[in-house]
Amino acid sequence: EKQAMPTITVIEFSGQDHTIDVQSGMSLMENVVASGVPGIDADCGGAGACGTCHCFLAEDFQAVAGEADPMEESMLGMRPDRADSSRLSCQVQVSDDMDGMVVRLPEYQM
Numbered sequence: 813e814k815q816a817m818p819t820i821t822v823i824e825f826s827g828q829d830h831t832i833d834v835q836s837g838m839s840l841m842e843n844v845v846a847s848g849v850p851g852i853d854a855d856c857g858g859a860g861a862c863g864t865c866h867c868f869l870a871e872d873f874q875a876v877a878g879e880a881d882p883m884e885e886s887m888l889g890m891r892p893d894r895a896d897s898s899r900l901s902c903q904v905q906v907s908d909d910m911d912g913m914v915v916r917l918p919e920y921q922m
């Protein structure tokens with residue numbers, strides 16, 4: 813039997829929240845952009861080279877999302893709004909384990 817699609821809640825900087833259906837195997841960036849929720853620019857199209865897909869992951873899902881690699885770390889280091897929960901959403905692969913995850917978007921993308 814086919815499982816229901818996982819959902820993720822995306823919260824814009826304004827506080828406006830959106831619960832979206834997400835597809836496993838696509839990046840978090842691709843899922844958020846496909847949902848039409850504004851706030852992720854993704855200028856480089858997901859190559860991990862622009863830093864305009866920055867987001868903050870709820871603490872209880874950070875382990876599921878895994879560690880940022882050194883290239884992602886260095887891109888995040890250029891963000892003045894970098895936090896412990898920061899990730900580049902194009903580098904986070906969505907999985908069924910992320911059902912219920914909460915993702916906050918920053919005030920601006922560079």
Ligand code: FES
Nearest residue numbers: 858860862863902
């Ligand atoms: Fe450019 Fe993620 S889309 S770093």
